[in-house]
Amino acid sequence: MDQMQKAIEQLTQSGNIMLLVWGAVLVFSMHAGFAFLEAGSVQRKNVVNALTKIVMDWSVSTFVYFIIGFPIAYGITFIKPVSEVMNYDFNFVHFFFLLTFAACIPAIISGGIAERAKFGPQMLAGAILVGLVYPCYESLIWGQWAVDGTGAAIGLQAFLQNNFGAQFHDYAGSVVVHAMGGWIALPAIMILGPRLGRYRHNGQSDPPPIHSIPYLALGSWLLMVGWFGFNVASAGKLSAISGLVAINSLMAMVGGVIAGCVFSKNDAVAIYNGALAGLIAVCSGSDKYHPLAAAVVGAIAAIIFVKAFYFINEKWRLDDVLGVWPLHGLGGAWGGIAAGIFAIPAFGGLGGVSFMSQLIGTTLCVVIALVGSFVVYYVLNKVMGIRLSPTEEMTGSDLVVHSSKAYPEELF
Amino acid sequence: MDQMQKAIEQLTQSGNIMLLVWGAVLVFSMHAGFAFLEAGSVQRKNVVNALTKIVMDWSVSTFVYFIIGFPIAYGITFIKPVSEVMNYDFNFVHFFFLLTFAACIPAIISGGIAERAKFGPQMLAGAILVGLVYPCYESLIWGQWAVDGTGAAIGLQAFLQNNFGAQFHDYAGSVVVHAMGGWIALPAIMILGPRLGRYRHNGQSDPPPIHSIPYLALGSWLLMVGWFGFNVASAGKLSAISGLVAINSLMAMVGGVIAGCVFSKNDAVAIYNGALAGLIAVCSGSDKYHPLAAAVVGAIAAIIFVKAFYFINEKWRLDDVLGVWPLHGLGGAWGGIAAGIFAIPAFGGLGGVSFMSQLIGTTLCVVIALVGSFVVYYVLNKVMGIRLSPTEEMTGSDLVVHSSKAYPEELF
Amino acid sequence: MDQMQKAIEQLTQSGNIMLLVWGAVLVFSMHAGFAFLEAGSVQRKNVVNALTKIVMDWSVSTFVYFIIGFPIAYGITFIKPVSEVMNYDFNFVHFFFLLTFAACIPAIISGGIAERAKFGPQMLAGAILVGLVYPCYESLIWGQWAVDGTGAAIGLQAFLQNNFGAQFHDYAGSVVVHAMGGWIALPAIMILGPRLGRYRHNGQSDPPPIHSIPYLALGSWLLMVGWFGFNVASAGKLSAISGLVAINSLMAMVGGVIAGCVFSKNDAVAIYNGALAGLIAVCSGSDKYHPLAAAVVGAIAAIIFVKAFYFINEKWRLDDVLGVWPLHGLGGAWGGIAAGIFAIPAFGGLGGVSFMSQLIGTTLCVVIALVGSFVVYYVLNKVMGIRLSPTEEMTGSDLVVHSSKAYPEELF
Amino acid sequence: MVRIEAIIRREKFEDVKDALQRIGVIAMTVDEVYGCGHQAGHVEHYRGLESHINLLPKIRITTVVHEVDPDTVVDAICEAAFTGAHGDGKIFIMPLLDAIRVRDRVRGVEAV
Amino acid sequence: MVRIEAIIRREKFEDVKDALQRIGVIAMTVDEVYGCGHQAGHVEHYRGLESHINLLPKIRITTVVHEVDPDTVVDAICEAAFTGAHGDGKIFIMPLLDAIRVRDRVRGVEAV
Amino acid sequence: MVRIEAIIRREKFEDVKDALQRIGVIAMTVDEVYGCGHQAGHVEHYRGLESHINLLPKIRITTVVHEVDPDTVVDAICEAAFTGAHGDGKIFIMPLLDAIRVRDRVRGVEAV
Ligand SMILES: Nc1ncnc2c1ncn2[C@@H]1O[C@H](COP(=O)(O)OP(=O)(O)O)[C@@H](O)[C@H]1O
Ligand SMILES: Nc1ncnc2c1ncn2[C@@H]1O[C@H](COP(=O)(O)OP(=O)(O)O)[C@@H](O)[C@H]1O
């Protein structure tokens, strides 16, 4: 009897670890997706740099999130002998899983500021943002500033619950991760300025042709596949695993694909970005939508992407290379708000969300992202400069930073 | 006590969802494999189209299978509030997993009709086939027309069981998925006709050189890896998970690789296709073969592929670009029949299969596929035309359909 | 009550299979990583060969390990009807998982001897090494020569336990797999000699420029992602799954990345190899280190790689193309020894290791690898020759062995 | 002995090669080039941004002939490369001072 | 009627093409080449091994002109391709015996 | 001042470049081409279907020389590119009307 009790506990604990490792590995593989998405979307002379930045950003993020970020967000510190870390097997994989989210921040920024940012300062900015800015908001929504030891809501979440009937709901991070990353990227892009020759003197817009659709597609596929780990393993424990989350992710993705196709006249890049837009937007309410509502949320995200990408690059002329602000910034914010609209029972959803809470939570994220990012990039720019010299940019960061070409053999 | 009971039930339910999500994600990643297999096997001017078709086919399939296909096959409909869908967490992931099978149908066809089919009609044909033709046969073998509410066999399966001592056994879809897809492709290929210049006026056969062996290999690897999700998660629930299925998939694959190598004199494409042929053929009886019998089944499938690919393209001159009829059509049909031969105890297998049932089930699939496909493609061809104009085909579908090149940068 | 007991047993057994299949699939996908790592690191004329060798080596390994290797290592034979194989569902996936380790041996060697070795003899050598040499050491450390039926240590492990207080500890194969593979490669590389023109008559070292950093990066990512299956599923059963193993793998990897970057001045290839070096070195003690200690172990492995790669290729002039001896040979051996140093409680680890046991176990592996490899390659070289003719090497193995080019279309 | 350089459509290359072989011109050197002229370009779009492309892929065949009359070569190429639309290409004929075969250092018209 | 061959920096190509268009030279054939000369190369390293590269990527523009004066063409190119550092490139002017337009077999200066 | 165009085997390129450097020819422009002639092609097969390939990859070196005697250049190339089998390649020598250095607009033999 006792033995059975123990066996069940063991199975439960092991099942939780299995779920989180499974999810963490999938989201880790999304970072390969970020790398190839960027490698396909830049010019050949910056391909090696794109592939290297992501793995370096990941590594730097791991250290700072291990030492500073995770302790801020969840109040658990690992700087003591393993045997003294509380429930370490679970907490270590929990850290691993949440790191895969945190490390998205520099990976997202990277795509917006590609082809002209200096390597070192970019790493440093990533470290500060993952170590300090991101965990503060994370803590407020999911972490130690959101729930106390007894499981009761505190802080902002308590305020929202009391005033609007529901906490700010962000199941898998449309806002916490994607909006945060996308809106952080915006000031960085503005401070950097567009790539040389991106907008000609005569007013002509001259987007440099990109390197490779197959790499872009490969990156997108890696992201699309890994995303199911992102959303499904957000359950946090095996007993909470939800089939609804899986299907809603799927439906939002295909909604995004089809909208991307229709609203761009079969543009391959828009189709793949549409899939990602859908997946970004669905995270927040993926445990609550009806699948068809999820499809609508995803489709709208894709349309936002197509329109806003044109807007930021052709009207505002900011040169967001991969379109991370329209994709993650707007798509994520839309996802946060959409959960307050489409998850209600009237649309077939499970309800339990408040439009006002979603709006407030999302807006707060945007504000923190803009302010945090502006301070970090402004200061770094003053102190050490964040942009390559014109000659370096012309030569390309592959040779300048890595003494390497993407295809070393090609010069015979 | 009751609590333990509940914990066990919870673990069982969550474990089932975990297994199916794990499997669905792997099979979803196989669709990236289809995309790269085709991208590597066509000419450069159709690479973007190959990469786009698969993700669009997937998306269209998701909608029609959600709304029509799955209800036909299993009698469960999702067009009501989430809270009213029966056992929705399980049924949603079950849908997701089975969708990954259904969506293979247009992905398989796509490889046969590549480089000359119109985009729109191809999507439409895929929708009809996934929404109506495929689910009918699926229902007959696995679904609501195969078992009644009490779990007893009905319809064809009851007939086979009563007359030949065993139902038609197709564990993971050699016949239901692969033979169906491959035989559907055949009339489509015939109605379309070969690519321009594929067979010269002077009778010479002139296969256009393919784009990239690395992409083809990448696609094959994605398929090979994902296949273990395809076969293992076909258990449907965690308690039915079978190590035998895993090892038989493995052995059939390596049997196919080695036969592909030997019978093609080290032809790299034949080796990778051999792996796929083995995996296709093993699905049916993968829960019953002895591993060495599975290797033989896989090896024979690879030999069939090598010989029949030559036959269909050089003798019949149909121009099946990726060889989907020899691979999926013949390989799948062979797998259906092979389960009636090699799974018996005399070959070390677990038995419980009937040769006649396998033969009848497989033949029925071929007939349904041929008739259904002929009707669909014939009508579409009359109504809207299914083939690109000669100029469009010459220019390539990347520019014509997507206004895009695979490597936009290459024109400087 | 009994039913609950049974349900728990069922869940436990199914959970174990699930863990091992999950892990085996991930490690299987690492072989795609080996293929692309090599494809990116050779010259264009040997890309098809690189992609083919790995899948062929895998297939040959599957057969010999099924028939000879696994029986030697674990005393379980599969050459009887399925129904007579003891606990076959578990044992079959156990075989599958351990095969994914065994098949690393030829995949590792392949990278060292690339671009000049004959295809047939290379397959044959792989078969002998996986069938006979590898399983002997495996048996001694993990298998039937290490534990008897009662679970008590025997042989070498008993000796080490009695004399040095702990068995030789190699949790996930730094030594059993990687050191073995890397040290086996060394005599093969020496007997083969460097590639034509690798070292010019005038003494100049002339490394042929490699084919593609993106393929190299893709291969590395596949290895990095799959590695978590390698290490985590080494638990062998679900109840033993360890979050500590996951995080230590992660920390060693990022330690390797950062050290690789710093010690090579941002060299992209060194960064990716640094990640792999870290992962190789951490396997042994991954269940015991403190995460920060794991990072140090990984960083040291990366530094060893960078220095030793220069040494073997520029000082010794052996031409180890991918650097498999510095990477797997030295990295793995370092990992074996490091477990005896950094896993102790003084460094925050869980302890239970003995430096002397680690040193002896590792040394024995190196000796067996060197002797076994020398005998195999020496004899094969005498009997059938293991090197391509100069003209064949000049033309490239793609055309010579496979009558294929990597990009068939490129000659129009 | 002259050097004939023909810039033709990509899809006509096999036909032109066959036509040249039929009149006895077997040796040639070929490369991939981009050309612009009167042939209209096309529009590409990526993530919704447009690029106007007017450099189009072409094949350039270079052959040095002596025995075969240049006019015969020109005729053969024109016939095989013809579609009648803008973009069919150009043939340029250039003088040559000397030719050398590396294998045996034979020079002049013999070497071609 | 002469054949002008200009080898320029890759990043100057768009400017040169625009400059040529402005003076009425629209038709041209372009390919990607590697060049060496006085411009310094650079060092690459892979897995720590160094390679010294002195072949650098360039663009080669070939245009046959008749109506426009070659000197005007040369001036336009020199202006647009100029940076002042080693590696700006070279222009070579070569004689031509004849030119043929494939589309209608027009020959000579008309064909250009 | 002449333009020398050498079509050689790919694997001989490094040797030829070294040989030219030794005789003082440093500046050159290089591209990758495909050639056919007397050298036999080979058969490729994909999924069992055969293709006969007779266009083989070659390197084309173009160099304009003035100070160094063309015959010295030809000799250097022939020696370094030699294997004695079909396919060693050809050297073509062409006249030049003028040369311009973009960097400083120096013309004529000075510019080379
Ligand atoms: N004057 C020229 N100099 C160099 N190349 C030319 C010239 N005119 C045409 N070409 C080449 O010939 C190709 C076809 O020329 P185009 O003017 O488009 O068609 P057409 O000659 O049939 O009117 C161009 O793409 C270009 O490569
Ligand atoms: N004599 C030559 N023959 C052929 N190409 C040349 C010659 N001289 C220069 N080039 C080409 O011009 C490019 C620029 O020449 P370089 O000597 O580097 O700069 P600059 O002429 O400005 O001093 C070279 O990379 C090469 O492609």
Ligand SMILES: Nc1ncnc2c1ncn2[C@@H]1O[C@H](COP(=O)(O)OP(=O)(O)O)[C@@H](O)[C@H]1O
């Ligand atoms: N008449 C020619 N015109 C242009 N290129 C030629 C000519 N003859 C030979 N070539 C080039 O030289 C290369 C070698 O010529 P080939 O006839 O194969 O060998 P060889 O000259 O040694 O007999 C060819 O591949 C081709 O690129």
